Amino acid sequence: MNLTLRIWRQKSKGASGQFASYPISDVSPDSSFLEMLDLLNEELMNKGEEPIAFDHDCREGICGMCSMVINGVAHGQDREPVKQVTVCQLHMRRFKDGETITIEPWRAQAFPVLRDLIVDRTSFDHIIQAGGFISVGTGSAPDANSLPIPKSKADYSMDAAACIGCGACVAACPNASAMLFTSAKIAHLNALPQGQTERYQRVVNMVTVMDHEMFGNCTNIGECAAVCPKEISLDFIANLNRDMMVASFQGVTPTVSLNGANK
Amino acid sequence: MVGALTLYRSTIGRKIIMALTGLVGVGFTVGHMYGNLKAFSFIGGPEYFNEYAEGLRELGAPIFGHGHLLWIVRLVLLACIVLHVWAAVTLYQDSSQARNVRYAQQKTLQATLASLYMRVGGLLLFIFIIYHMAHLTWGIPGIHPNFTYGEAYNNLVYGLSSYFYLPAIFYLIAMVALGFHIYHGAWSVFQTLGLNNRTYTQPLRALSLTLAIVIAGGFAMIPLAVIFGILQPA
Structure with a gap:
């Protein structure tokens, strides 16, 4: 050729x-x-x-x-x-x-x-740092199945966790929004019992950093999901919106430091 | 509860404001469209239409006095428009900053025209609303050829048929924009308020399409009827 x-x-x-x-x-x-x-x-x-x-x-x-x-x-x-x-x-x-x-x-x-074709995706790391973790007591590994999780919840969480953070969603979005990425990173923890402790704080912190990193906003066009190599669906964005609303009504305020995340 | 008042700070919060005010707009257009249909003789006719226009001032009687509820509705709608436009403008500014360098070539895979032209359509609708009020609510001379207070039906027919039917054509264009805006907007309300998921998304799309066709189609019947001479001055 x-x-x-x-x-x-x-x-x-x-x-x-x-x-x-x-x-x-x-x-x-x-x-x-x-x-x-x-x-x-x-x-x-x-x-x-x-x-x-x-x-x-x-x-x-x-x-x-x-x-x-x-x-x-x-x-x-x-x-x-x-x-x-x-x-x-x-x-x-x-x-x-x-x-x-x-x-x-x-x-x-x-x-x-x-x-040339190399971009700096550190902004994604900043979003994950703001809430992509769970707080658990460390020590010996827990017994398998000590924490029952319904299959549908586990599948849902796995679907979100498939995100590889490539940034195609931001690239394809006419608004350069990182909502699909952020929603997947939030959903895979928020769907599981281990993620409940920080559930609403996580949403508020990660969204605060996402906005601070100067990503655009979602207008529900759906180009992100169409190019996503891991087929993350718009469902997760709806979920993020719902959790964000609940967090606001609960009066959760951001506790994340924006110093490291500053551009 | 106070936390809800801080929603405006985040992009998602502004979108929730956009969704809620848009929902009020959809509700209003349904009612407005239904009221308009009274101009047709098979539903009401000129007298009934004039009576309805005057009767709006008695809305909520006997609890509300003459024109009181109408003014409350007007103020709520005005507040919704202000918030809706404010959210749209600030979100647009964020987004255009976020894509600071444009692609030399960009192709969409599945985006609907309605979703891509939300902002352009919204701007057109904003201009239309101001024109529409100057035309048929305030009856500003020059915009409306012979406006007579209280003669709602004749004002409507004369107003649309004046200036070589140009107002009627503009109304039709605006209704196409409204249909597109509602088609993407109504579905987006569910998505933004977190009420959508993969089971509901197709039924919700169908609901949005139905709303868009019924509302925009219902409104468009009036200018079309004036152009084709079905609605004549009384």
């Missing part, structure tokens, strides 16, 4: 970037999108040019590092007929020979571009 790649190049955080075009030939239709980029980088290095910086790690769809918007869709999700696609799981056979492919990093104020 012969392709033209239009890739965002940016030297460093805060620097101005621009698109650069790279022709690439003899791409195997069976290669993954990341392997295709490896091929391009090899060519660039042989020519003595700066290779394209992009995040990648597991290459089996579970690490959530590949922060690329391909032809206007996060992870190029629309190209594969199956759901749950990250860039490593996207194959070149889904593209037409001679096609021009535009590759951009996630675009959000909260995700500054560090270099």
Whole structure:
């Protein structure tokens, strides 16, 4: 396959970037999108040019590092007929020979571009730090099944916990909102008995940090769930809204320090 | 309870304010649309319509005095519009800041037009509401050709058919915007208030679609009837 790649190049955080075009030939239709980029980088290095910086790690769809918007869709999700696609799981056979492919990093104020296609997702860490934990007495491991949890609750919690924090939801959202991510991180703890102690404090703290990190707000468009490689559903956002309302009526105020989270 | 008063600080709280005030708006439009239908002779007709318009001032009698409940309703609606618009504007500002660099190419996978054009449609509806009051409530000369206080039916028909039916056409455009706004908005109320889940989402979508068609369609019948000469001056 012969392709033209239009890739965002940016030297460093805060620097101005621009698109650069790279022709690439003899791409195997069976290669993954990341392997295709490896091929391009090899060519660039042989020519003595700066290779394209992009995040990648597991290459089996579970690490959530590949922060690329391909032809206007996060992870190029629309190209594969199956759901749950990250860039490593996207194959070149889904593209037409001679096609021009535009590759951009996630675009959000909260995700500054560090270099080329690499973005800084520390803002997600700040949200998790604000409430993504439970307080339990440590010591020896508890006996299995000492705490009965209905199967439906466990499944619900697992569905939320599938979130890999890739940021595709923010990237795809027309408002750059982190509601899907935050709601999943809240729901997987709030659904379980272990998460009840801090339930409402968790919601208030995590939402406070989410707002502070300058994410946008949810307008219920649903693009986040459509690109989510782990199929996190909008249900969790409804749940977050409900917990937030209850927390407000209970008069729960944020106890989280915003110093570390400041941009 | 005091905690609820701090809702406005968070984005979710402002969305809850948006949802609750929007819900009041949906309730109001249902009632307003139903009242409008009295202009048709098979339901009421000119006299009945005028009587209804005047009768609104006696709403809540004998508990409420002449015009009292009407003014309470007006003030509540005004407060809802102010809060709804305030929430929309501040949330829009946050969101446009959040996406500070735009994509060179962006494609949506499943978003409805209604959801993507919520803000544009809302702005159009805001302009429409001001125009609509200047046109048929206050009857400002120049906007309405010959407004006579108390002649609600004739004011309606003359007002819509004046200026080459342009007001009627603007009303129709605004009703399309209203239908889209309600289609996404009514479902969003349930989502934002946390009353939605995967079992209810399809029935709730259907309910929103029904509300959108009934409300916008019911309103649109009036300007359409004026354009096609079904409603004639009495």
